[in-house]
Amino acid sequence: MIKDIFVMGLEAMKSYKIRTFLTLIGVIIGVASVIMVTTAGGSVSSFIADQWNVFNPTGMVIGTGTGGATPQLSIRSVVFTTNDVEKIQNLPSVKTVAPLGVVPLNKILKRDGFLKWESRPGEIMYASTPALLEILNLNLEEGTMFEEGKNEVVISKNVAEVFGKDKPLHVGDTIYLRRVDSKTLEAKVVGILKESSTANMFNALSTPGIICPTKPYYSSYFGSNVGTILKRVVGYTVLLAEATDTKHVQDAQDQILKYLDSGGSDANQYKDQNSDFVVITQQYILVRIEQVLSVIRTYITAIALISLLIGAIGIANIMFATVTERTREIGTMMAIGAKRRDILQLFLYQSTIIGLLGGLFGCMIGASGSWFVVDLLNKNIQNLGGALSTGTIQLTYAPEWFLIASVVGILIGVAAGVLPARKAAKMDPVVALRYE
Amino acid sequence: MSEYVIDIDSLTKIYQTGKTDFKALNTVTLKIRKGDFVAIMGPSGSGKSTLMNIIGCLDRPTSGTVIIDGENISIVSDNELAEIRGRKIGFIFQKFNLIPTMTALKNIALPMVFLGGTTADRDRRAAELLGKVGLTNWATHRPSELSGGQQQRIAIARALSNNPSIILADEPTGNLDTKTGEQIMGLLVALNKEGKTILLVTHAIALKRFANRVINMLDGEVSEKS
Ligand SMILES: Nc1ncnc2c1ncn2[C@@H]1O[C@H](COP(=O)(O)OP(=O)(O)OP(=O)(O)O)[C@@H](O)[C@H]1O
Numbered sequence: 001m002i003k004d005i006f007v008m009g010l011e012a013m014k015s016y017k018i019r020t021f022l023t024l025i026g027v028i029i030g031v032a033s034v035i036m037v038t039t040a041g042g043s044v045s046s047f048i049a050d051q052w053n054v055f056n057p058t059g060m061v062i063g064t065g066t067g068g069a070t071p072q073l074s075i076r077s078v079v080f081t082t083n084d085v086e087k088i089q090n091l092p093s094v095k096t097v098a099p100l101g102v103v104p105l106n107k108i109l110k111r112d113g114f115l116k117w118e119s120r121p122g123e124i125m126y127a128s129t130p131a132l133l134e135i136l137n138l139n140l141e142e143g144t145m146f147e148e149g150k151n152e153v154v155i156s157k158n159v160a161e162v163f164g165k166d167k168p169l170h171v172g173d174t175i176y177l178r179r180v181d182s183k184t185l186e187a188k189v190v191g192i193l194k195e196s197s198t199a200n201m202f203n204a205l206s207t208p209g210i211i212c213p214t215k216p217y218y219s220s221y222f223g224s225n226v227g228t229i230l231k232r233v234v235g236y237t238v239l240l241a242e243a244t245d246t247k248h249v250q251d252a253q254d255q256i257l258k259y260l261d262s263g264g265s266d267a268n269q270y271k272d273q274n275s276d277f278v279v280i281t282q283q284y285i286l287v288r289i290e291q292v293l294s295v296i297r298t299y300i301t302a303i304a305l306i307s308l309l310i311g312a313i314g315i316a317n318i319m320f321a322t323v324t325e326r327t328r329e330i331g332t333m334m335a336i337g338a339k340r341r342d343i344l345q346l347f348l349y350q351s352t353i354i355g356l357l358g359g360l361f362g363c364m365i366g367a368s369g370s371w372f373v374v375d376l377l378n379k380n381i382q383n384l385g386g387a388l389s390t391g392t393i394q395l396t397y398a399p400e401w402f403l404i405a406s407v408v409g410i411l412i413g414v415a416a417g418v419l420p421a422r423k424a425a426k427m428d429p430v431v432a433l434r435y436e
Numbered sequence: 437m438s439e440y441v442i443d444i445d446s447l448t449k450i451y452q453t454g455k456t457d458f459k460a461l462n463t464v465t466l467k468i469r470k471g472d473f474v475a476i477m478g479p480s481g482s483g484k485s486t487l488m489n490i491i492g493c494l495d496r497p498t499s500g501t502v503i504i505d506g507e508n509i510s511i512v513s514d515n516e517l518a519e520i521r522g523r524k525i526g527f528i529f530q531k532f533n534l535i536p537t538m539t540a541l542k543n544i545a546l547p548m549v550f551l552g553g554t555t556a557d558r559d560r561r562a563a564e565l566l567g568k569v570g571l572t573n574w575a576t577h578r579p580s581e582l583s584g585g586q587q588q589r590i591a592i593a594r595a596l597s598n599n600p601s602i603i604l605a606d607e608p609t610g611n612l613d614t615k616t617g618e619q620i621m622g623l624l625v626a627l628n629k630e631g632k633t634i635l636l637v638t639h640a641i642a643l644k645r646f647a648n649r650v651i652n653m654l655d656g657e658v659s660e661k662s
């Protein structure tokens with residue numbers, strides 16, 4: 001009998017095709033937007049998270065700025081000395097630490113017999129130690145890492161093409177680096193970095209175009225000095241470090257801060273009174289990104305849920321109208337033996353069918369819709385710039401959301417149908433029969 | 437079980453409209469034997485439909501006892517009332533009251549749906565009844581595609597589908613022309629011959645002749661000249 005009443009509900013809906021269709025659209029839009037938001041949103045955030053994840057999860061940046069619960073680097077004062085680097089290297093939970101010095105360049109030059117090439121100005125060179133590659137999870141495509149104290153550099157693929165795609169630099173080439181203080185230093189290209197498609201702390205600072213040893217390129221640069229006129233030493237604005245393993249990131253951070261804040265560190269002596277030492281870990285960055293993403297997700301999900309609610313109101317509205325319109329039919333059905341439960345079911349089935357169909361079609365449309373959104377994002381990803389400039393967003397469907405959306409569809413159908421169906425079932429048959 | 441298929445004793449029905457009470461039926465006592473063809477006549481507002489609704493288990497008495505085919509309708513639940521309605525009563529309305537979204541066949545089968553059984557059985561019986569009212573070829577038509585007389589015949593077939601003992605017809609010819617009305621009356625007479633108890637509410641004096649009992653109503657009270 002339930003089946004028969006179900007079929008009756010279906011038949012009735014078939015007779016009210018346009019009405020059913022329009023109500024359905026409301027639910028479809030609601031469900032589809034939930035699917036799209038969760039799928040496209042989920043794909044984008046896992047893309048962003050992946051981008052950052054590939055980078056060394058034990059990594060951290062050490063600098064100065066404002067500390068506290070939401071630490072912020074405000075770089076650019078030279079405070080850390082080689083002595084600090086050594087001390088930090090000896091801390092128990094620190095695996096490696098590398099200084100990071102900025103050497104602004106005017107030009108890169110190359111001579112080949114009588115020919116001479118010059119790059120446009122603006123390249124930035126980073127001075128560090130070979131440990132930097134490991135900390136930043138960078139790899140060499142060819143060649144080797146430089147040795148400290150030698151006139152050697154490692155360059156990115158971009159810089160390798162600084163004189164044009166047709167005149168690429170190779171391992172073994174000699175180039176000349178003109179610093180902004182007009183001093184020109186010779187350098188041998190010993191390695192070329194593999195293209196890295198991932199964002200990291202370093203990327204967030206700038207793209208590593210050229211990496212050089214601190215000696216001789218950085219130590220001789222006057223911008224690197226710190227201390228009094230009588231006793232000037234080489235200093236760095238930023239250090240990069242990695243913890244022994246992911247479990248010890250917090251320990252490493254604590255140890256580093258404890259050392260830096262102690263009287264024993266050089267940095268404490270050179271640091272500006274108003275600023276704090278700041279250690280920002282990759283984990284912290286991930287947490288912050290996740291926080292931002294989850295706020296965005298919550299926000300759009302809320303919007304999607306509102307459209308779902310509107311779909312539900314649409315069902316309730318149409319069901320009330322239908323019940324009122326069919327009052328005399330309801331009276332008739334009661335007169336020929338329908339129980340209140342039968343009438344309740346009849347209308348509840350109709351709203352449930354709408355909810356279910358809305359859920360299913362909404363899932364389908366939402367799934368293809370999110371495909372389009374992700375496709376569109378991928379086509380425009382170059383324009384997003386910054387950390388998102390490479391890689392593609394993988395469309396990852398969250399299967400539980402399809403289940404949730406279908407169940408929600410049914411629930412909405414039931415919930416929205418309950419009141420109208422009860423109204424129908426509670427009718428007094430005598431009154432209903434007299435309804436014009 | 438008593439010898440009466442409808443046994444009404446001191447039935448009063450009071451409608452509460454706002455603050456004032458309205459006595460639509462006033463201590464009505466009425467006994468109807470199985471196989472009777474009863475015409476109920478009376479001016480508008482005299483309580484004919486109210487009486488029919490109570491006999492048809494659509495409404496309950498305010499006081500008094502109403503026993504329909506052995507069931508005291510004052511003491512049963514809503515569900516049981518619906519069940520009695522479905523099994524023992526066949527309603528025929530002035531405005532036919534077919535379900536517009538259903539075909540003729542499905543309309544006839546509808547009362548059986550509420551009692552259970554298989555679709556095949558129901559459709560078979562509905563087809564049979566369709567033949568009985570002479571509309572075999574109209575099985576798949578919807579009410580809007582049928583004439584008033586045809587619709588009323590479908591409604592009669594529907595009233596018969598659960599094989600009830602009582603047929604209640606409240607002005608069944610009210611919306612039909614005289615000729616079509618006579619045809620419908622012919623069907624009711626045939627049913628009466630088969631043993632169905634028939635209660636017919638009508639304003640048309642000409643229809644009195646089909647009944648073996650005529651009951652007059654006035655201001656909620658019944659009287660009968662025998
Ligand atoms: N649900 C109700 N609430 C209040 N009053 C009602 C209700 N149903 C009927 N009445 C009143 O009861 C009286 C009898 O009504 P009923 O429908 O039984 O009359 P009737 O004899 O069938 O008249 P008609 O020939 O016009 O159909 C009328 O005055 C009507 O207004």
Ligand SMILES: [Mg+2]
Nearest residue numbers: 484485486606
């Ligand atoms: Mg009436």
